[in-house]
Amino acid sequence: VKAGVVIVEDDPIVAAHVGRGVTAHDGLALVATAGGLTEARSLLDRDADIFILDLGLPDGSGIELIEEIRARGGRQPKILVLSVLGDQDTVLAAVLAGADGYLLKDVDSLDIGQQAADALTGGAPLSPSIAAYVLRHLRRQEGRAKAEEAEAVLSPREVELLQLLARGYSNKAAAAEFGISPHTIGDHVKSIYRKLRVTNRGEAMVQAFRSGLLHL
Amino acid sequence: VTVAARPAGWVRALVIILGAQLLFWSLYGLLVLGLREAGARDDQRLPAAAASLAVEPGRAGAFVANLSGPATLRIAGWQPVIVSPGEAVLLSRAEGGAASGARLLTCLDGPCADAATAYAGPIAQMRQAAAVERLQRYDMVWLAVAQAMILGVALLVLLPVNRNSRLQAATGVFMILVGADAWLTAFGAEALPYSGFPLLRYGVEYLMLAAAAVSVNAFAGWRPREGWAAGVCVAIAVVVLLATFLVGGRFDVVTAWLDAAAMTLLTGYGAVALLRMARSAPGPAIRVLALLMVGLASIVFDLFLFPPPSRFVLQASVLAPPLTTFGILFEIALQGRRLNQEAEGARSDLERQVLEQDASLLRSSQLLRHQERLIAVDAERQRLLRDMHDGVGGMLTHLLLDVRGARLSPQEIEHGLQAAVDDLRNMASAIDTGNEPIDEALAMFRERMAGRLARAGIAFDYRCILPTPAPSLDARRLLSLYRLLQEGVANSLRHAAPSRIDLVAEPAGDGAIRIRLEDDGAGFAPDGAAGSPGEGRGLANMRRRATQMDGHLGIESAPGKGTKLVLTIPTAA
Numbered sequence: 131v132k133a134g135v136v137i138v139e140d141d142p143i144v145a146a147h148v149g150r151g152v153t154a155h156d157g158l159a160l161v162a163t164a165g166g167l168t169e170a171r172s173l174l175d176r177d178a179d180i181f182i183l184d185l186g187l188p189d190g191s192g193i194e195l196i197e198e199i200r201a202r203g204g205r206q207p208k209i210l211v212l213s214v215l216g217d218q219d220t221v222l223a224a225v226l227a228g229a230d231g232y233l234l235k236d237v238d239s240l241d242i243g244q245q246a247a248d249a250l251t252g253g254a255p256l257s258p259s260i261a262a263y264v265l266r267h268l269r270r271q272e273g274r275a276k277a278e279e280a281e282a283v284l285s286p287r288e289v290e291l292l293q294l295l296a297r298g299y300s301n302k303a304a305a306a307e308f309g310i311s312p313h314t315i316g317d318h319v320k321s322i323y324r325k326l327r328v329t330n331r332g333e334a335m336v337q338a339f340r341s342g343l344l345h346l
Numbered sequence: 347v348t349v350a351a352r353p354a355g356w357v358r359a360l361v362i363i364l365g366a367q368l369l370f371w372s373l374y375g376l377l378v379l380g381l382r383e384a385g386a387r388d389d390q391r392l393p394a395a396a397a398s399l400a401v402e403p404g405r406a407g408a409f410v411a412n413l414s415g416p417a418t419l420r421i422a423g424w425q426p427v428i429v430s431p432g433e434a435v436l437l438s439r440a441e442g443g444a445a446s447g448a449r450l451l452t453c454l455d456g457p458c459a460d461a462a463t464a465y466a467g468p469i470a471q472m473r474q475a476a477a478v479e480r481l482q483r484y485d486m487v488w489l490a491v492a493q494a495m496i497l498g499v500a501l502l503v504l505l506p507v508n509r510n511s512r513l514q515a516a517t518g519v520f521m522i523l524v525g526a527d528a529w530l531t532a533f534g535a536e537a538l539p540y541s542g543f544p545l546l547r548y549g550v551e552y553l554m555l556a557a558a559a560v561s562v563n564a565f566a567g568w569r570p571r572e573g574w575a576a577g578v579c580v581a582i583a584v585v586v587l588l589a590t591f592l593v594g595g596r597f598d599v600v601t602a603w604l605d606a607a608a609m610t611l612l613t614g615y616g617a618v619a620l621l622r623m624a625r626s627a628p629g630p631a632i633r634v635l636a637l638l639m640v641g642l643a644s645i646v647f648d649l650f651l652f653p654p655p656s657r658f659v660l661q662a663s664v665l666a667p668p669l670t671t672f673g674i675l676f677e678i679a680l681q682g683r684r685l686n687q688e689a690e691g692a693r694s695d696l697e698r699q700v701l702e703q704d705a706s707l708l709r710s711s712q713l714l715r716h717q718e719r720l721i722a723v724d725a726e727r728q729r730l731l732r733d734m735h736d737g738v739g740g741m742l743t744h745l746l747l748d749v750r751g752a753r754l755s756p757q758e759i760e761h762g763l764q765a766a767v768d769d770l771r772n773m774a775s776a777i778d779t780g781n782e783p784i785d786e787a788l789a790m791f792r793e794r795m796a797g798r799l800a801r802a803g804i805a806f807d808y809r810c811i812l813p814t815p816a817p818s819l820d821a822r823r824l825l826s827l828y829r830l831l832q833e834g835v836a837n838s839l840r841h842a843a844p845s846r847i848d849l850v851a852e853p854a855g856d857g858a859i860r861i862r863l864e865d866d867g868a869g870f871a872p873d874g875a876a877g878s879p880g881e882g883r884g885l886a887n888m889r890r891r892a893t894q895m896d897g898h899l900g901i902e903s904a905p906g907k908g909t910k911l912v913l914t915i916p917t918a919a
Binding site for chain 2: 214215216217218234236237238240241257258259262263266293296297298
């Protein structure tokens with residue numbers, strides 16, 4: 131059974147490029163392509179397995195869409211964000227809102243399919259850049275208010291894992307460093323994502339404002 | 347306002363003057379009542395009292411008021427006794443009881459004073475009467491001397507409290523001189539039996555009067571010329587006294603004239619000063635007037651209601667000087683209060699100024715910070731423009747020119763565009779990752795390149811053996827590093843056809859870090875690289891980047907041996 135993919139991207143060239151990558155992969159099937167928020171919302175009931183979405187949409191921000199998907203409950207699809215530069219503000223806003231990762235828009239279409247499939251199996255670790263961005267975000271928060279979100283803080287082990295991943299360690303290398311199985315590393319990563327999603331909704335909005343993805 | 351204020355001013359003046367009189371006379375009345383109780387009664391006056399004394403059941407005694415020296419007291423039916431000033435004596439009955447008929451009182455040192463009056467009665471009452479006279483004639487003088495001295499010294503010691511007020515200093519000196527003068531007048535002749543004594547006594551007296559004048563001057567608003575005038579007057583008096591002493595003239599005649607002159611001058615000056623004050627400071631002038639009225643009333647009371655030698659129990663004028671002293675203290679306290687209020691006013695004024703200054707300082711510092719921020723933002727924009735010009739701008743321009751000249755294949759155009767996008771990502775990453783640990787920065791670079799190299803069949807390995815936390819580079823130097831590595835990887839891809847590329851970061855001693863980028867590709871002869879124009883430009887570019895970050899670039903390569911770029915960068919950490 132192929133996993134269903136929904137693409138939300140207003141630029142038809144990029145949408146077509148990503149679509150080619152999805153259809154070229156054996157395990158993926160393109161369910162639909164949306165050019166804006168409204169159209170994407172009508173697709174939420176289609177039970178897609180992966181959303182690949184752009185943040186800067188003509189009728190709103192992809193951040194809002196991520197929030198809505200994560201707020202639905204039930205089976206949670208994977209969400210990958212399309213980014214031109216993979217810069218900190220954009221990626222962090224998406225990750226804090228609940229995205230699982232990001233794709234650079236110019237990546238080879240073969241790689242797009244592979245990375246989407248990796249996200250689906252949960253095998254993909256946090257990329258070094260996401261790990262580094264999240265670490266910096268945590269450090270900034272720590273400097274700002276200590277007690278405020280005490281329950282939100284990651285465990286020391288998770289922070290240590292983030293540091294290893296930010297330094298470019300692969301899942302396997304990190305597992306060797308910790309003396310545990312790579313599978314357990316995957317569990318840690320899932321836990322990190324879960325905590326970030328639960329506790330950083332507001333922060334995601336702040337980041338989105340900063341990067342110009344949200345306007346008032 | 348002045349018209350409306352005038353009646354109120356007069357009422358106030360009247361209240362103050364009458365209040366001072368009321369205070370004085372009630373005090374006087376209380377004292378007189380107290381003393382009268384303790385004194386001898388008129389019906390105990392001798393010789394009339396001798397009759398009642400004969401039937402006195404208890405012990406009888408006698409007392410003579412206003413004695414100047416010891417005297418013999420003879421009462422019919424009683425033994426003669428010797429009485430001393432201010433002392434009561436016991437009487438004992440004479441045997442035989444014959445009346446002697448001799449004089450009642452015989453003073454031993456010449457004739458008795460007219461005021462000398464003998465009393466007889468119960469011994470306890472006589473002793474009390476004697477004690478009252480002692481108090482009036484001797485102890486009161488000592489009390490006055492001590493009070494004046496202590497007050498004067500206290501005023502001088504407390505000068506700093508009133509910020510060295512002239513009034514307080516002059517009054518302090520005046521009070522000390524008053525004490526000295528009182529002592530010299532009452533006891534000096536006996537204590538200092540020298541020929542020069544009158545010189546000292548009258549010198550002190552005129553000095554005291556001069557101090558009084560200076561005090562009045564200070565009180566009425568200081569005028570230096572009047573202060574000098576008082577000094578000159580004292581000097582004249584001293585010269586006259588000295589001349590009298592040297593010539594051997596009569597002091598009592600000379601001082602009578604001097605006293606008259608001094609009192610006239612002082613009274614006249616006092617009146618003038620009072621008039622001056624009435625204009626400049628009506629409040630204190632009225633208070634002085636009230637005290638003067640009290641003094642005048644007390645003298646009139648003594649002179650006309652109870653003229654000597656009748657001598658009422660207590661002379662009212664005795665009480666006037668303490669009241670004056672009290673008045674002076676009151677004035678000094680008022681002046682001190684005013685000074686303190688002025689100081690307080692000046693302080694709060696200063697405080698307000700400091701606050702205003704603070705506020706304006708804050709405003710200007712905020713402005714300054716705002717301007718500094720603008721300058722910093724401007725510098726940052728300039729840097730960004732330079733970076734764009736130095737990297738992606740140049741690449742796109744070259745690409746555009748080459749495309750216009752139709753010199754490029756589609757693949758070359760793709761490579762050129764890819765390089766431009768890579769440079770943009772390097773810029774974004776340098777901005778995000780500047781001043782963050784360099785191992786993270788290199789991991790991101792590897793992440794950016796890994797996918798593309800993997801599809802080209804090239805393994806890209808990254809190892810970092812720097813201690814954690816790793817040192818960091820600022821955004822400018824990090825961008826130079828990214829661009830150098832980007833160029834190195836691009837060169838490998840373009841010319842060397844490697845199967846693997848290794849990126850290693852390691853410590854190089856002295857806080858420097860060494861970054862190695864190695865491939866196992868074709869390699870080249872570094873000396874001959876200039877022969878190929880494209881490659882030469884690539885190498886020169888990389889060296890330029892190394893210089894931009896204060897680093898050193900070593901290139902080791904030989905045909906068939908791969909290429910090894912070794913970059914050494916000093917770090918602050």
